Every structure is written in structure tokens, then in C-alpha cells.
Amino acid sequence: MGEVSPGGWEDKAARGLAFLRRRLNGEYEVDDFGFDPDLNDHVLMNVLRPLYEKYFRVGVSGIENVPAEGGALIVANHSGTVPVDALMTQVALLDHHPARRHLRMLAADLVFTLPFVGELSRKMGHTLACNPDAERLLRGGEVVAVFPEGFKGVGKPFSQRYRLQRFGRGGFVSAALRTGVPIIPVSIVGAEEIYPKIADLKPLARLMGLPYFPITPTFPLLGPLGLVPLPTKWHIAFGEPIPTSGYEPGAADDPMLVFDLTDRVRETIQDTLYRLLLQRRSVFF
Amino acid sequence: MLVIGADGLLGRFVVEALRAHGSVRFVAGADGADASGSPAIARLIADADPDTVVHLGLEPRPSKAGGRAAMKERNVIGTMQVLAACSRAPGLHRLVVKSSGAVYGCAPRDPALFAEDTPPHQPPTSGYGKDVAEAEGYVRGFARRRPDVAVSVLRFAPFAGPGVASPLLDYLTMPVVPTVLGYDPRLQFVHIDDAVRAMVLAAVGAHPGTYNVAADGALLLSQITRRLGRPTFPVVSFGAGFFGGLIRRAGVTDFTPDQVALVRYGRVLDTARIKARLGWEPRYTTAQALRAHAEAVGLTPVVPGWTKGY
Numbered sequence: 353m354g355e356v357s358p359g360g361w362e363d364k365a366a367r368g369l370a371f372l373r374r375r376l377n378g379e380y381e382v383d384d385f386g387f388d389p390d391l392n393d394h395v396l397m398n399v400l401r402p403l404y405e406k407y408f409r410v411g412v413s414g415i416e417n418v419p420a421e422g423g424a425l426i427v428a429n430h431s432g433t434v435p436v437d438a439l440m441t442q443v444a445l446l447d448h449h450p451a452r453r454h455l456r457m458l459a460a461d462l463v464f465t466l467p468f469v470g471e472l473s474r475k476m477g478h479t480l481a482c483n484p485d486a487e488r489l490l491r492g493g494e495v496v497a498v499f500p501e502g503f504k505g506v507g508k509p510f511s512q513r514y515r516l517q518r519f520g521r522g523g524f525v526s527a528a529l530r531t532g533v534p535i536i537p538v539s540i541v542g543a544e545e546i547y548p549k550i551a552d553l554k555p556l557a558r559l560m561g562l563p564y565f566p567i568t569p570t571f572p573l574l575g576p577l578g579l580v581p582l583p584t585k586w587h588i589a590f591g592e593p594i595p596t597s598g599y600e601p602g603a604a605d606d607p608m609l610v611f612d613l614t615d616r617v618r619e620t621i622q623d624t625l626y627r628l629l630l631q632r633r634s635v636f637f
Numbered sequence: 638m639l640v641i642g643a644d645g646l647l648g649r650f651v652v653e654a655l656r657a658h659g660s661v662r663f664v665a666g667a668d669g670a671d672a673s674g675s676p677a678i679a680r681l682i683a684d685a686d687p688d689t690v691v692h693l694g695l696e697p698r699p700s701k702a703g704g705r706a707a708m709k710e711r712n713v714i715g716t717m718q719v720l721a722a723c724s725r726a727p728g729l730h731r732l733v734v735k736s737s738g739a740v741y742g743c744a745p746r747d748p749a750l751f752a753e754d755t756p757p758h759q760p761p762t763s764g765y766g767k768d769v770a771e772a773e774g775y776v777r778g779f780a781r782r783r784p785d786v787a788v789s790v791l792r793f794a795p796f797a798g799p800g801v802a803s804p805l806l807d808y809l810t811m812p813v814v815p816t817v818l819g820y821d822p823r824l825q826f827v828h829i830d831d832a833v834r835a836m837v838l839a840a841v842g843a844h845p846g847t848y849n850v851a852a853d854g855a856l857l858l859s860q861i862t863r864r865l866g867r868p869t870f871p872v873v874s875f876g877a878g879f880f881g882g883l884i885r886r887a888g889v890t891d892f893t894p895d896q897v898a899l900v901r902y903g904r905v906l907d908t909a910r911i912k913a914r915l916g917w918e919p920r921y922t923t924a925q926a927l928r929a930h931a932e933a934v935g936l937t938p939v940v941p942g943w944t945k946g947y
Contacts, residue, residue, distance in 0.1 A: 375863075376863060377863060377864065378856075378859070378860040378861070378862075378863030378864035379864075380860070381854075382823070382855065382856070382857055382860065383855075384749060384750055384823070384854070384855050384905050385749045385750075385823075386749070386821075386823045386855070386857060386903075388857070461745065461746040464745035464746065465745045465746070466819075467817075467818065467819025467820055468819040470745060470819075470820070471819060471820055471821045474821075474823075475821075479748075479749045480746065480747070480748060480749065482748050484748045484750070484752065484755065485748045485749050485750075488749070488750065
């Protein structure tokens with residue numbers, strides 16, 4: 353009879369049983385936004401982790417730019433036809449940040465109208481992309497991520513890859529200014545090639561109430577097999593924080609300042625993307 | 638001080654609390670049903686010339702008001718009559734109206750928490766929510782006409798606690814709880830004692846404005862059913878009518894379309910304003926309020942071994 357080392361299977365089984373008991377009794381906490389850290393950390397992230405580590409082999413740099421505590425606003429490029437990039441950034445921050453921080457994503461309203469998707473999204477800590485929610489989270493000291501390109505970014509054609517789309521009205525900048533949290537520009541390389549969208553069936557998209565209906569070389573040609581993303585090699589670069597706390601009160605309502613900061617964030621992400629692309633050996637390795 | 642709708646549970650508790658409160662000289666209660674149609678309420682207000690009117694007459698349950706049409710009559714026309722009488726009461730200084738978070742409706746495109754000035758994405762188009770929205774509209778009109786009266790509107794989360802009966806609580810305590818497949822809403826309650834304290838604070842001090850009143854924290858529907866030991870039965874929703882009909886057939890007669898939307902999309906209120914201005918602090922969280930309720934009705938878990946109860 354050998355001794356059971358800590359972290360051995362008995363430990364794991366005990367932890368698993370404790371988790372099951374908590375779930376069945378409802379003895380876990382969710383916050384006002386519906387974030388369920390117990391489920392997120394113990395189940396949902398475990399599902400995504402193989403995708404992150406084995407499939408996309410995500411490399412991370414500059415994660416120390418995210419503060420260990422207090423609010424911060426992560427602004428990243430959005431791509432890939434299906435927003436997998438957001439989920440991978442969430443795994444990166446939980447697994448590789450020394451403080452194991454949870455990323456609170458601001459998602460499009462479409463997400464919350466869909467059954468299952470909306471439910472899961474809230475349990476993962478995401479909420480609707482609107483200023484009241486963003487500011488409430490930032491004031492509460494959370495790391496919030498926003499993808500200002502929105503559907504223009506996720507749904508852009510393959511030919512437009514790594515070209516940042518328009519950055520909306522800069523609502524994210526005013527949210528950061530109002531709460532005085534730093535903006536961290538994040539550039540994601542690799543996500544833009546997972547589903548090369550070569551055409552868009554607009555009438556079908558309209559019929560289904562979707563922003564676009566993608567045609568890729570494999571979808572819908574190969575049916576469900578076409579849903580498998582290409583195994584590209586990813587890199588997520590967290591950039592230098594841009595401070596927003598030095599401005600006078602009311603700065604959030606100054607459109608010139610908001611536009612300036614928006615442009616600065618956008619250019620930083622775009623420049624980093626081009627630099628990372630030059631360093632990349634191949635799309636897949 | 639005159640309390641309209643003193644026949645309800647909240648009304649009885651509020652009258653009791655106001656009587657216990659030293660600074661109130663005289664508390665009169667009137668039946669909620671008096672407010673609708675009959676001139677009695679106008680005469681009462683004219684005769685009493687109260688300093689403060691507390692209007693608790695809004696009724697969310699169609700069966701209690703005698704059908705949906707009568708409920709609308711009582712809620713909207715009743716409120717109009719109370720306000721008309723109030724506008725002729727020279728001694729009136731304060732008006733406190735019990736409203737409801739139903740006024741925000743529920744839609745997936747709303748922010749996670751409703752603050753008092755959050756414009757609803759989909760204002761309620763039917764049922765109690767619409768009544769409340771219309772009644773609030775008349776109250777705002779009254780506040781403009783009588784700037785000398787401090788008008789407070791309190792928007793409550795659903796009540797829970799000993800003695801409370803509501804279609805939402807009936808639904809949550811069904812032996813098997815049907816849920817809408819693919820949705821797990823955030824629900825929030827307020828303990829009836831906390832609600833009474835908020836009403837009393839508003840009635841004895843002048844705090845004009847609109848205030849959300851809700852317990853801290855939210856619970857997911859799945860979490861509530863697990864804590865109460867209720868198995869769930871996810872139902873594919875073929876529209877709100879189907880789901881609502883199912884629940885009504887199962888015995889929760891007042892499960893209106895508003896409530897179907899609530900158990901699909903959920904609603905959480907932001908209570909920062911009432912805490913800052915009235916100094917109100919809830920003594921029960923949402924979880925504690927539900928627990929108090931379950932204990933008071935002696936709810937036994939249906940699925941033994943799943944849970945210790947509540």
C-alpha cells in the first residue's frame with residue numbers, strides 16, 4: 353500500500369465529488385452579472401484548455417502588463433468568423449497571469465438572445481457590451497475585455513485579415529476614462545486564419561437573423577467537418593498599458609480626446625499585428 | 638397619514654410599522670379595491686386631508702383583482718383616482734407609491750442591472766408591467782402639477798418571506814419546475830420585512846424620486862431550484878404563450894406573460910440610490926430571503942439526497 357501523494361487520484365476524486373455536491377445543492381455563488389466562477393474554473397475552462405494548449409498552441413507575451421489587482425480594460429482585435437479569440441484570451445489570463453485573473457468579456461447583444469449561448473456566456477462572466485455594464489465591472493476592479501470591431505471584425509473576409517476595421521464610437525475609451533482604469537491594447541495573431549471566410553450568403557444570414565453567413569473552403573461544403581477550425585499557431589501579445597487616470601473629470605465627454613485615444617489604441621494594435629506577422633515563420637507552426 | 642391598499646400583506650405590515658413608529662400621529666388604512674371606480678377614496682382623502690398618502694394599491698395578480706380587465710381598471714384608473722383626489726388635498730406633503738421592477742420589462746438586450754434611469758430596451762407591452770408603467774406615468778404628471786408634494790416611487794423586486802404568496806414563488810415551489818430550455822435567468826427577491834422598512838423610510842422622510850428596492854445578490858433559476866430541492870424539466874419554448882399555459886395548467890393560475898419573460902431572461906435591480914439617499918440596507922440577501930420563505934412555508938425538498946433543503 354503506497355502513500356497517496358497530494359494531487360494524486362484520491363485527492364482529485366475528493367475534489368470532484370465536492371464539486372458535484374456543491375453543484376447539486378446549488379451551494380455556489382454567482383455575481384449580479386450571472387458569472388459562475390465555480391463552473392467556469394472547474395468545467396468550462398477545462399473544456400477550452402486543450403484547444404488553447406494543444407490545438408492552437410497559443411503563445412503569450414506581455415501578460416505582466418495586466419495589473420495583478422484593480423480594473424483594467426483590454427482592447428483587442430477580433431477575427432475568425434466565430435469569436436474563439438475572445439475565449440482563448442480568457443484562458444490566457446486565467447492560466448498565465450500570476451494573479452489568475454478572470455476576464456470579463458463584453459459581448460454582442462446577439463449572444464444573449466440565443467438560447468444556451470447566452471446562458472453559457474453569462475456563466476463565463478461575459479455581459480452585454482454597453483457602457484453601464486462596462487463601467488460597473490471596471491469600478492468593481494475587474495479586468496474587462498472589449499473587441500471594438502464587433503461583427504465587422506469577426507465576420508471580415510479572409511482577404512481583409514489583420515486589417516483592423518473601424519473602432520465604433522469609442523464607447524470603451526469613455527468607459528475607461530470615467531473609471532480611470534488603464535487600457536491594455538492586445539494583438540491576437542493566428543485567429544484570423546481559423547475559418548477563412550471567402551464569401552458571405554447575405555440573404556440566408558438575414559433570414560436567420562445573423563450578421564453574416566460565412567462560406568469557407570470547407571463550410572458548408574464538408575458539412576459538420578467544415579466546422580473544424582484550421583489548426584493555426586497563435587500568439588497573444590498584451591501591450592503596454594495606456595493610462596487614463598491623468599485627465600480632468602469630464603474628459604470622458606470630450607469627443608476629441610476620446611477619438612485621439614481610440615486612434616492611439618487602434619494604431620498600437622495594428623502596428624503590433626504587423627510586427628508579429630513579420631516575425632511569424634508560418635501560419636501553422 | 639393614509640395608506641391605500643392596507644388590506645394586502647405589505648399594507649398590513651406597513652400600517653403596523655407606521656403605527657409603531659413614534660412620529661406618526663394617525664394612520665388610516667383603506668382597501669385596495671376601494672381605489673377602483675368608487676368615489677369612496679376621493680371622499681376619504683378629502684375628509685381626512687392627510688399629510689402623507691402611501692399608495693400600495695397596484696395589484697399584480699389578475700385572479701385577485703377579478704380578471705385582467707378588472708385588474709387594469711384597479712391599477713390604472715384606481716391610481717388616477719387616487720392622484721386626482723390627492724391633487725385637491727391642500728395639506729398633502731408626501732406621496733409614496735409602491736411600484737415594481739416589472740416596469741423595466743425583461744429583454745436579453747438590457748444591461749445586466751437596471752438602474753432607475755435605465756431606459757428599458759423593451760418596455761412592457763402587456764400585463765402588470767404595462768399597468769405599472771402607466772400608473773408611474775400619471776404619478777410623474779402629478780409630481781409636475783404639485784411641486785410642493787415630495788413624490789417617492791419605490792420599484793420593488795419580487796417579494797419573498799413569511800406570509801408572501803405570489804405566482805413566481807408558487808412556480809418556484811412546484812414539485813417539478815418546468816424551465817425554458819436554453820435559458821437560466823438571474824432572479825432577485827426582496828424580503829418582505831426589508832420592503833416594509835423601505836416603505837416606512839420613504840413615508841416618514843421626504844425623499845422625492847424613484848428608487849429600486851431589492852435584496853443584495855442574485856441567484857440563477859437553476860441554483861434556486863437546486864437549493865429548494867426541486868427537479869427541473871426543461872421545455873422547448875414555442876413562444877411565451879405555450880410555456881405560460883403549461884404553468885397555468887399546472888396550477889399556478891396567475892402566471893402571466895410578464896412572468897414567463899422573467900423566468901426566461903431574468904431581472905436584477907441596482908439599489909445604489911436607495912442605499913445612498915434613504916440609508917436603507919437590506920437585512921436579507923436574495924438567498925436568505927428565499928430561505929426564509931422556504932422555511933416559513935415548510936417546504937420539503939422533492940429530491941431527497943440532492944439537498945439539505947434550503
